[in-house]
Amino acid sequence: MLLPEFEYHEPSTLEEALKLLSELGGNARVLAGGTDLLVRMKQKIEKPKHVISVARVPGLNEIIPRNGHAITIGAGTTAATLARNEVVRDRFLPLALAAGRLGAPMVRNRATIGGNLVNARPAADLPPACMVLDASLKLKSVSGERKVSVNEFFRGPGETVIEPNELLVSIHIETPPPWSGGSYIKLGARKTLEISMVNVATMLTLQSADGPILDARIALGAVAPTPVRAYAAEEMLVGAMPSEEWFQRAGEVGVGMCSPITDHRGTLEYRCMMIEVLTKRSLGLALERAKAWKP
């Protein structure tokens, strides 16, 4: 399959990249891993006049743990790196799990967290994990920088609040409190090379190993125009003693927060059934990990 023609830019500094974006803005697309953009260009869905590669901008693919209580992940970090990184696996497990289910090994070696977030496909793997971790996204432009919560980032399929002259440079996540645990479940017809039919990420924080739920977070993908937080289900769980019954109820409430469609991957009815089942299952896994939390 052939790529259409375009002008290629390979800035070697962030300043250069931001300057190019401000000049070319709407006529340019940022190229990171290429596993989304180049596919869309080959399918003639997108035909940007300019392509700005950020592969040579230094610092974009670094993972920087901060003083044991937070982490800053460069937007150019690949899914493969996230899946393997020990700090991410230890303290931000939903993100490592989601990254490990993205595409397939070769795709994971190129696909980036920045690309996965900015492309904003409703069924994307990384957004629900970032949402239950309350990630903060740093957007930069020639005029300055701003931080946006990932929970306020998505507007619709393929649409986010990012401006044409902005670049997503990093993702910042605070370490979850003690007695926290999370999970990520991806449902598809295959275990690999698959776009989710339903995916769910959860985080639970307990008061103590045997204590009630202090905080609950549930994010669902592929079941609405954007990934969504099931806030009503979360609020319902706060203060409750964790149990299968509560998780079942949370799953039922979660269904109400979604608006899935019927497409070639699954029917609306089946997706609704799966939201219930997978939310409950994911909360169960999060609970196990919360109880097993170690400092």
Next chain:
Amino acid sequence: MKRIVQFTVNGESVEVAVTPNRTLIQVLREDLGLTGTKHGCGLGDCGACTVIMDGVPVNSCLVLAVQARGRDIQTIEGLTGNGKLHPLQTAFIDKGAIQCGFCTPGMIVSAKALLDEDPRPTETEIRTAISGNLCRCTGYQKIVEAIATAAEAMSGKGVS
């Protein structure tokens, strides 16, 4: 406008003049004559185009040639040394892991990347490593056995 891009392929430095919209697989096959790497879907979904870039397996159909500047590329052609087949290639032949052969270069390259990193993989690790390589002929069983056999042969290489 063409750009001059320099990178290393199977240990040799190469220089090509490419327009930005040419992919690595196009340059490998059409400019460098390395037709061992196969074009399957062109969209990163089948793995027929797998090459190793800077030590990790990638879909060469989704890498622009200009992005390969300065990088180290290994293709299926790079596995044969001194006219001898690589243990992976021998194992694929011996185990009947090749039918039409179209997925084979990609499979072997993915397997090589796995064994480079993990010389003693479990069956699950083998299946995960090739989970981006589709085969329409074999049902994967013989391929997995071949990779396991090659792993044994390679790690069992006696100390002289």
